[in-house]
Structures are given as structure tokens and as C-alpha cells.
Amino acid sequence: MTYQIADQPHDSALREYTVAPSAPLFAYMLCGAWLAWPWFAFNAFAMGSPTRRKELAVVAAGFVGTAVLAAIVIALVDRGLLPEGAPIRLAVLAVTAYKVVVSYYLHQLQSTTFEIYRYYGGPVRRSRFIVLAGYLLRGAVLGLVDSDLWVIVVSGAL
Amino acid sequence: MSDAHQISVLLAQADVQRRLGNRGGGIDLLRRALSLDPDHPRAHAALADHLLDARRLPAAGIEVRIALGLDGNDPYILQVAAAVLIAERKLDDAWAHCRIAMQGLAAPPDAFVLGALARQLLGDAAGARELVHEALARDAAHTGALTRLAWLEFDAGLYEAAARAAQAALEADPIDRDAHIIAGYIDLARGDTAAAEQHARFVLRHDASDTGSGLTLWTAVQARRSFVLGAWWRFNVWLTRGELGRRIGRLMALYLLARVAMIVTDELGLERVSITIAVAWIALCAYTWIAPRVFQGMLKRSLPPVSLDPDF
Numbered sequence: 001m002t003y004q005i006a007d008q009p010h011d012s013a014l015r016e017y018t019v020a021p022s023a024p025l026f027a028y029m030l031c032g033a034w035l036a037w038p039w040f041a042f043n044a045f046a047m048g049s050p051t052r053r054k055e056l057a058v059v060a061a062g063f064v065g066t067a068v069l070a071a072i073v074i075a076l077v078d079r080g081l082l083p084e085g086a087p088i089r090l091a092v093l094a095v096t097a098y099k100v101v102v103s104y105y106l107h108q109l110q111s112t113t114f115e116i117y118r119y120y121g122g123p124v125r126r127s128r129f130i131v132l133a134g135y136l137l138r139g140a141v142l143g144l145v146d147s148d149l150w151v152i153v154v155s156g157a158l
Numbered sequence: 159m160s161d162a163h164q165i166s167v168l169l170a171q172a173d174v175q176r177r178l179g180n181r182g183g184g185i186d187l188l189r190r191a192l193s194l195d196p197d198h199p200r201a202h203a204a205l206a207d208h209l210l211d212a213r214r215l216p217a218a219g220i221e222v223r224i225a226l227g228l229d230g231n232d233p234y235i236l237q238v239a240a241a242v243l244i245a246e247r248k249l250d251d252a253w254a255h256c257r258i259a260m261q262g263l264a265a266p267p268d269a270f271v272l273g274a275l276a277r278q279l280l281g282d283a284a285g286a287r288e289l290v291h292e293a294l295a296r297d298a299a300h301t302g303a304l305t306r307l308a309w310l311e312f313d314a315g316l317y318e319a320a321a322r323a324a325q326a327a328l329e330a331d332p333i334d335r336d337a338h339i340i341a342g343y344i345d346l347a348r349g350d351t352a353a354a355e356q357h358a359r360f361v362l363r364h365d366a367s368d369t370g371s372g373l374t375l376w377t378a379v380q381a382r383r384s385f386v387l388g389a390w391w392r393f394n395v396w397l398t399r400g401e402l403g404r405r406i407g408r409l410m411a412l413y414l415l416a417r418v419a420m421i422v423t424d425e426l427g428l429e430r431v432s433i434t435i436a437v438a439w440i441a442l443c444a445y446t447w448i449a450p451r452v453f454q455g456m457l458k459r460s461l462p463p464v465s466l467d468p469d470f
Contacts, residue, residue, distance in 0.1 A: 002189050002190065002193050003188075003189040003190075003191075003192035003193045003196060005185070005189065005205070005209070005214075005217050005221070006216065006217045006220040006221075007214055007216055007217040008217075085425050086421055086422060086425040089421045089425075090418065090421060093414070093417050093418065093421065096417075097410060097413065097414055097417075100410065100413060101406055101410060104406055104409060105402070105406060108402055108405070108406070112214075116214070119182060
């Protein structure tokens with residue numbers, strides 16, 4: 001058995017489905033967190049990333065953190081503590097900024113492993129159709145639940 | 159062939175591959191060595207050294223700590239540990255390892271050169287100079303020491319003295335890539351782009367990997383010649399320097415600045431200003447998307463064809 005370096009991807013039965021980490025990042029911007037973050041997590045397992053548990057934890061923290069922040073913003077609005085106009089928009093911006101940080105962090109974390117994965121000849125699948133499909137489905141997903149909390153949690157940066 | 163002999167051969171082969179600029183090949187050979195003996199301290203240290211060269215710092219950190227755990231007194235392992243700690247910006251710890259490696263009459267000049275780098279990064283240029291001269295007292299033609307001296311003079315803005323040290327390094331070893339790199343940067347600082355390009359060309363011819371500093375020097379040369387390339391290069395250097403946290407912070411600062419400005423101007427009824435900021439933001443996003451592709455295309459066109467040595 002060959003010695004395994006700590007940052008080297010493990011063998012994975014799903015490696016045929018690996019995409020470049022820029023694909024989920026694009027999916028975040030164009031489609032939303034509903035597609036991007038689970039995709040980041042799946043991609044980590046597909047390429048056998050040694051940090052896959054960390055990536056999964058970041059995804060979970062992303063969803064939980066966004067839900068908590070969004071719930072706080074909604075509660076403040078409902079109680080009239082956050083006036084209409086700029087204050088609400090700035091509060092929602094804070095939630096969006098948190099989501100951008102999570103997405104960019106996941107992208108950077110996965111990019112390091114991806115370069116090594118590619119060096120060892122790992123296959124990389126094209127992803128433009130998934131992003132396109134996600135973009136077309138975006139409206140339907142956002143409208144799936146009639147709740148502001150849902151929209152804030154699953155939406156993207158644009 | 160015994161395992162111990164086989165490991166020695168693999169370590170030597172890995173070193174040859176590294177000198178040829180084939181870091182991946184060297185790493186693969188060291189993995190084979192560690193498959194034969196996972197507790198071989200020097201193999202772990204050599205792997206850490208190669209990983210550091212390939213800019214795989216977290217893995218290099220793990221490997222060198224295993225090596226230190228197996229044999230914390232080997233000067234070579236201490237040197238690699240110092241190099242990894244310098245890359246991790248743990249400069250005081252690096253200096254502590256250098257001090258141990260520099261002890262004794264038989265201490266290798268390389269340990270002093272690393273110590274000089276640690277002192278230089280700690281802001282002690284005078285201490286760094288002393289250590290470089292100590293290394294040169296042990297070996298007057300030590301390329302690493304002469305190269306470090308050139309960097310010290312270069313950082314002090316003494317380009318003529320830096321050029322003399324770089325020239326001495328190149329005379330000691332005409333194919334030393336680090337010496338060519340500093341010589342290239344000195345030429346670039348003195349405005350001699352053509353000479354800098356010659357050094358970059360030499361390094362690229364001898365280092366086929368895309369993580370080498372030769373590519374960085376080559377890009378710096380090309381960035382001087384092309385506005386598009388130069389603008390992207392400078393923006394990218396600003397955006398991507400430092401730790402991941404700092405990079406994310408810089409990106410978020412840009413993002414929040416644009417968004418807050420858009421919201422505030424919109425709320426103040428300055429719609430046109432808000433739209434202008436939005437358009438500028440979209441233009442910046444488009445630029446950061448398109449520029450790397452243009453940048454890479456220009457770089458590929460400007461790169462000299464790489465010819466591999468027959469024994470690569």
C-alpha cells in the first residue's frame with residue numbers, strides 16, 4: 001500500500017461526479033445556497049477530500065447560521081425594532097455577507113484538494129448544465145415554501 | 159536490495175527529481191520510500207521539504223512534525239522544520255529550531271542561511287547579515303548564503319551590492335534557480351526588463367512545474383510590458399496575499415463597501431449614484447472573471463517553449 005499524504009484525496013466511488021469547486025460557487029451566485037452548499041458537500045465526498053467532514057460541517061454551519069441570523073432579522077422586523085428602508089436592507093445584507101463568506105470559504109477549502117486531485121489524474125465533470133438547470137429551477141425552489149425565512153436561507157448572492 | 163538501501167536510493171532519486179523541477183515526481187518517490195518504512199524520519203522530512211516546495215504547507219507541517227517526533231536531533235530535520243515554520247509564519251519557533259541546528263562546529267552553512275531568513279523576517283536585518291557572513295565563513299562559495307545576501311541587499315535598496323552578491327552566487331553555481339530569481343528581480347528593479355526576462359527564461363527552462371518562482375518572475379516581467387496583464391497581476395496580488403482569513407476579509411470588505419454604498423445612496427434618493435455603483439460592481443465582477451483568462455492566454459503566448467531534460 002502506498003503512503004497516504006495528509007492532504008491527498010482518498011479513493012472514492014463517486015469520483016466520476018467530481019466538478020471544479022468554481023461550479024458550486026457559481027451555483028451559489030446564480031441559483032442559491034439550496035443547490036450550492038449541498039453540492040459543495042457532495043463534491044467533497046466525490047473527490048475524496050481529506051477535509052470532507054470539515055466541509056460538511058461548514059455547510060451545516062452555513063444553513064444553521066443563516067437560519068438563526070434570518071430569524072433574528074425577521075423577529076426584529078416583526079417587533080418593529082427594525083425600521084423600514086435602509087436598516088432592514090442592511091440587516092439582510094449582513095445575512096447575505098455571512099452566506100458569501102461560507103461559500104467562498106468552502107470554495108477555497110475545496111480548491112486546494114481539487115488541485116491535488118487533478119494532479120493524480122482524477123476525472124472532472126462539466127457542470128454548466130447543472131448550473132443552468134439550477135438557475136431555471138431557482139424561482140420554483142424559492143417559492144416552494146411561503147416564508148421569508150426560507151427565501152433568505154436558500155437564496156443566492158444576486 | 160534491503161529496504162534501508164532501497165529507501166536511500168529513493169531519497170537520492172527524489173532529490174534529483176526536485177533539482178530537475180519535477181516536484182510531483184519527487185513526492186511520489188518519497189511516498190514509495192515511506193510505504194517501505196513509515197517510520198523513516200529523514201523520508202518524512204524530505205517529503206515535508208518537497209511538499210513545502212510544492213506549496214502544500216499543511217501537509218508539509220504534518221510530515222515535518224512526524225519527522226521531529228521520530229528524531230528531533232537530526233540537523234537536517236531541524237532545518238526542514240525551521241523552513242516549514244518560516245512558511246507558517248511561526249518565526250520565533252523557526253528561529254529556535256535554527257539555533258539548535260546551528261550549534262556545534264560541524265553545523266552546516268544551510269542552517270545559518272535559514273537562520274538568516276528567520277532573522278530577516280523578524281525584522282533583524284543586522285542579525286541576518288551576521289548569520290549570512292557566518293555561513294560564508296564556513297563556505298565562501300555557498301550559493302544559498304550568497305543568494306540570501308543578495309536578497310538582504312535588495313530589500314535594503316542596495317541594488318549594486320545585491321547584484322554583486324547575485325553574480326557571485328551565479329559564479330558559484332551557474333544553474334542555481336534561486337540565484338537566477340534574485341538576479342532577475344534586481345534587473346527588474348534597475349529597469350533592465352530584458353535581462354530579467356533572460357533569468358526567468360533560464361529558470362523556466364530548468365523548472366517545468368507551474369508552482370515555481372520562475373513563473374512568478376516571468377509574470378512580473380510581462381506585467382511590466384502589458385497594461386492588461388500588469389493591472390490584473392497587481393489586483394490579484396493585492397486580493398490573494400496573506401492567509402485565507404485575510405483574503406476573505408478583503409473580498410468581503412469590497413463586497414460590503416459596494417452594497418452599503420448602493421443601499422445608502424438609494425435610500426437618500428441618489429438613484430443615479432446607486433446605479434453607477436451597481437454597474438461599477440458588475441464591471442469589477444466581470445473583470446475578475448475575464449481577466450484571469452486573458453491573463454493566462456497572454457502568459458501562455460509569452461512563455462518560452464519548455465524542453466525537458468532527457469533524464470526528467
